[in-house]
Amino acid sequence: MSGGHRVDPTQAAAEERAGAWMARALVVITVLAGLGLVLPGGGWLDGVAILAVTALPIVRVAWLARRWWAVGDRRYAAVAIGLLGLVALGPLLALR
Amino acid sequence: MNPLLLAGAAALTSGVGALGGLGGAILLVPLLVVAGIPASEAAPLGLLSVVAGSSAAAHRQMREHATNYRIGVVTETAATVGAIAGALAAGVVSEAVLTWVLAAVAVIAAVAGAARKGTRWLPDPAARGEDVGEWVGTLRGAYRLPGGVVPYAPRRVGLGTAAIGLSGLIAGVSGAGGGFIKTPATSEIMHVPVKVSSSTTTFSIGVTAAAALLVMIVDGRLDFGDGALVVLGSLVGGVAGSSVQSRLAPPVVRRTLSALLLVVAAVLVRRVL
DSSP: OOOSBBOOOTHHHHHHHHHHHHHHHHHHHHHHHHHHHHSTTTTTHHHHHHHHHHHHHHHHHHHHHHHHHHHHHHHHHHHHHHHHHHHHHHHHHHHH | OOHHHHHHHHHHHHHHHHHEEEEHHHHHHHHHHHTTTHHHHHHHHHHHHHHHHHHHHHHHHHHHHHHHHHHHHHHHHHHHHHHHHHHHHHHTTHHHHHHHHHHHHHHHHHHOOOOOOOOOOOOOTTOOOOGGBBBBTTTEEEEEEEEEEEOOOOOHHHHHHHHHHHHHHHHHHHOOOOHHHHIIIIISSSSSOOHHHHHHHHHHHHHHHHHHHHHHTTTTOOHHHHHHHHHHHHHHHHHHHHHHTTTTTTHHHHHHHHHHHHHHHHHHHHHHH
16 A cells, blocks of 8 residues: 555564553462452552553553654554643642 | 442443444443432443443554554544543533433434445555555555555545534534544545544543543542542453454444444433433
């Protein structure tokens, strides 16, 4: 197909690796949340599970920023980095 | 609320949310409020459900290569600003007014999704398997259907991003994920194929919800015990919903989405009356 577009040839494999990594992380989070509910005094495990699951989407954006920077797509990498900055701004504003 | 019921409600709503790219919170938050949980406590649980459901769907979606992350990240900047503003301003907006707005938007989105016939972007015989995916440096891309490879190019990105910013604001104030606005805004305003819109929204609502949830955690509004139950239920429901979503054709996804939006509108109206 013509049109001068470019597909990152490593994207598909990288996505599958990242997907497998996320699946493993979710298993760990599920175990942590489950243990936190059943173990006496395990409430801190619930906290760890909640913070970890909240961090996952943010880690995905960081991963995208790194990948796009690496393939020379600096414009969209910069947008992703800006998005990470916005996400960080929320809790800082809430602390004030 | 009974712990098993809470986890079950999170599983059910996350599954349905992943099916249509809605996010489960738009269903979970009203259910929790009807069950007697105060709206201020239901909101962070709803956001947690969205975050977990979004991540649960990620593994399957990353194998399908239907997500356009560049569209997701660009539009998410507006959604995140809206979500943070909404989370910080929560309590200022009257809940009754917000609920009517939510119901109206859900109905409009349902009608817009159901009214359009056929598939906007058709397979291009010149497109090949290696064209599938996002195209570097642009918001364009291609995805695979049984009939071939379908290239697409988003339109009216500014208007779509503004609508998605509004979805973030609603997510931040109410705890609903905002996917019920994001998916139709991406498909109907920006003309992105429904399957790509749905997949991209499932990714981006996780970021929106995480941004608002971090604000609520810092504010001390999340009960971690209830939160753990919602995480468990949502992870199971999200995996199940995304596995069904991948087997559905775009018109089926669109009709299902419209029907779900009408149900959501009815639940919201009932909540405010």
